[in-house]
Amino acid sequence: MKPILLYFKKLHVFAGARLYVNMLLGLLISFFDSLGILLILPMLSLIGFADSTVTQLPIISDLLKPLVSLPASLSLPLVLGLYVTILTLTGLLQRNQSVVSVGIHQGFIRFLRLDTYRTLIESDWSFFLKKRSSDFQHILTSELARVSQGTQLFLSLVQALIFTVIQIALAFLLSPILTVMVLVSGLLLAAFARRFVGRAKQLGNRTSELSQNYFLGINEHFHGMKEMKSNRMEQSHLNWFQELCVRMEQNMVQFTRLQATTQVYYRLASAALIAVFVYVSLQVFHVQTGQMLLIVLILGRLWPRFSSIQSNVEQIYSSIPAFNSVMKLKAECEAARELNLQSQALQNIEPLPLEEALECRNVYFRYNRNEGTCALRNINLRIPSGSLTAIVGKSGAGKSTLIDMLMGMIQPERGEVVVDGKQLTPERLTAFRASVSYVSQDPFLFHATIRENMLLVKPEATETEIWDALRFSASDEFVQQLPQGLDTVLGDRGIRLSGGERQRIVLARAILRQPSILILDEATSALDLENEAKIRTAIDQLKGKMTIIVIAHRLSTIRNADQVLVMEQGELIQQGGYQQLSSDSKGRFSKLLHMQADQTLQP
Ligand SMILES: Nc1ncnc2c1ncn2[C@@H]1O[C@H](COP(=O)(O)OP(=O)(O)OP(=O)(O)O)[C@@H](O)[C@H]1O
Numbered sequence: 001m002k003p004i005l006l007y008f009k010k011l012h013v014f015a016g017a018r019l020y021v022n023m024l025l026g027l028l029i030s031f032f033d034s035l036g037i038l039l040i041l042p043m044l045s046l047i048g049f050a051d052s053t054v055t056q057l058p059i060i061s062d063l064l065k066p067l068v069s070l071p072a073s074l075s076l077p078l079v080l081g082l083y084v085t086i087l088t089l090t091g092l093l094q095r096n097q098s099v100v101s102v103g104i105h106q107g108f109i110r111f112l113r114l115d116t117y118r119t120l121i122e123s124d125w126s127f128f129l130k131k132r133s134s135d136f137q138h139i140l141t142s143e144l145a146r147v148s149q150g151t152q153l154f155l156s157l158v159q160a161l162i163f164t165v166i167q168i169a170l171a172f173l174l175s176p177i178l179t180v181m182v183l184v185s186g187l188l189l190a191a192f193a194r195r196f197v198g199r200a201k202q203l204g205n206r207t208s209e210l211s212q213n214y215f216l217g218i219n220e221h222f223h224g225m226k227e228m229k230s231n232r233m234e235q236s237h238l239n240w241f242q243e244l245c246v247r248m249e250q251n252m253v254q255f256t257r258l259q260a261t262t263q264v265y266y267r268l269a270s271a272a273l274i275a276v277f278v279y280v281s282l283q284v285f286h287v288q289t290g291q292m293l294l295i296v297l298i299l300g301r302l303w304p305r306f307s308s309i310q311s312n313v314e315q316i317y318s319s320i321p322a323f324n325s326v327m328k329l330k331a332e333c334e335a336a337r338e339l340n341l342q343s344q345a346l347q348n349i350e351p352l353p354l355e356e357a358l359e360c361r362n363v364y365f366r367y368n369r370n371e372g373t374c375a376l377r378n379i380n381l382r383i384p385s386g387s388l389t390a391i392v393g394k395s396g397a398g399k400s401t402l403i404d405m406l407m408g409m410i411q412p413e414r415g416e417v418v419v420d421g422k423q424l425t426p427e428r429l430t431a432f433r434a435s436v437s438y439v440s441q442d443p444f445l446f447h448a449t450i451r452e453n454m455l456l457v458k459p460e461a462t463e464t465e466i467w468d469a470l471r472f473s474a475s476d477e478f479v480q481q482l483p484q485g486l487d488t489v490l491g492d493r494g495i496r497l498s499g500g501e502r503q504r505i506v507l508a509r510a511i512l513r514q515p516s517i518l519i520l521d522e523a524t525s526a527l528d529l530e531n532e533a534k535i536r537t538a539i540d541q542l543k544g545k546m547t548i549i550v551i552a553h554r555l556s557t558i559r560n561a562d563q564v565l566v567m568e569q570g571e572l573i574q575q576g577g578y579q580q581l582s583s584d585s586k587g588r589f590s591k592l593l594h595m596q597a598d599q600t601l602q603p
Helices: 002-015 015-048 051-057 058-068 071-122 125-130 133-174 176-192 193-224 225-230 234-284 289-335 399-406 426-433 450-455 463-470 476-481 497-511 531-544 578-583 588-601
Strands: 357-365 376-384 389-392 416-419 436-439 517-521 548-549 565-568 571-576
Touching: 002 015, 002 071, 002 133, 002 289, 015 133, 015 289, 133 176, 133 193, 133 289, 176 193, 176 234, 176 289, 193 225, 193 234, 193 289, 193 426, 225 234, 234 289, 357 399, 357 436, 376 399, 376 548, 376 571, 389 399, 389 588, 399 517, 399 548, 399 565, 436 463, 436 497, 450 463, 450 497, 463 476, 463 497, 476 497, 497 517, 497 531, 517 531, 531 548, 565 578, 565 588, 571 578, 571 588, 578 588
Parallel strands: 389 548, 389 565, 436 517, 517 548
Antiparallel strands: 357 376, 357 416, 565 571
């Protein structure tokens, strides 16, 4: 229950006074509902269906007192009118409560989604490296929906308890002994049903686990659709999917069976109890018929409440695993927090441009601190401001890791990253990141127009600035030829660009931001020679205006680099000017150059 109470506290903070208005409405509804029941007996008595003992009942006699002085022809219409008024009032209150309740519920879902998503994106990059993206999707969709449902159920549980307490109080006024008898039976039944609650939690755990697998599976399948189709793996994927769906179905059926079973127990118990109750009341306590009728009426309405409270509790317990997974994710995010998007200070942070040099001093890094292998080992380098630096090396040598380190996306385990002579501390990170533009190996564009994609990084950019950036990346011509030019929608249901075209648009977007440091991770690998040459020339022209760091597989593209860093197995094994390194025939760089030359010459 602890996680639920925590979320209920959040609900309390979120809804504030509305929560109490909602409860007050519930209280009034229960009160009028009870009043409606109480009026049934005077009505029956006035019509002549019940004996005179009814009118002597404790509360009923009070209710009837003002009516006694009236002529008989007036009292019945008055009671009937009162009855209709009470039911109408209850209906109106119920309507208002539904509106208030749905407002609280929907608002709370929005609040939870936003709160979880914000905490997620405030985490640092290392956190995302350790996690599966499908787990985020699972928590943000399925688990959050269960959390919000659980909170809603908790709210209705509180409501049902208020109703029950009022009805019990009413029954107690009419007959304390009988009410205590019913209550003791109810408590015994609840104690017996406890094991069902435990089972409900178990099934809830399984629901979480299965839906996590479901998200992971479909995510992988749709990402790898091309591999799946080209390798004829459709059948094995379908088999996996089918098996999981069957398990999910069985889990839900088991939960429904559990709920149905407890409901049957409650129904049987209520029938048995009412029978015992009527027998004992009449034979042992010699209760008056009118009183008997009224108590049965109240209890008849109370028992379904007991069983719905039980069903609520089972559902709440089955959603506890979802509460736990959201809370676990939030705790992990908070431990990895690098930003506070709600802080006012963040809005006023100015970019920190590179004035002198970006350096690594004795930097070590491991992705997994429990393993011995270092992705970066004893890295010492200096990248002067305004220079063009190329990082080369075999696949897996540590080039991308080094770039992540230079951008402050990951933190050194030992050593330090230094910007203009000062350590890149978490406090300076946001300002530093604001002056870096990065183009990855796998360029990403949103499903939106080209203009929207460009404006994301610089909302105030003018049309001329956008076209200048596109010209820089040699993409102006093909964008002009698109049906709607800059307003062409990209992505799934828009124009699909080739890999090279995407790279060029993303490069234009990076340039539009006018960064102090431009980082290109194989950003021209998908381009044809002609476009690559154009971009190379454009980048060369940027030398001196901004600091450029490129990872290049095609070594011919980095001839104009001021400095080349050669990586191998996480170490920086060579560094120097292009000419200097290529003339060192024993060095790793000249070997890489020869290997590429041989590959190019091969038929
Ligand atoms: N998220 C990660 N978790 C664990 N290990 C990782 C992760 N990313 C990279 N590595 C490991 O770190 C090492 C360096 O990887 P990195 O991606 O930096 O190499 P690279 O030189 O950029 O390779 P490529 O040219 O193929 O992109 C590799 O051994 C890789 O397996």
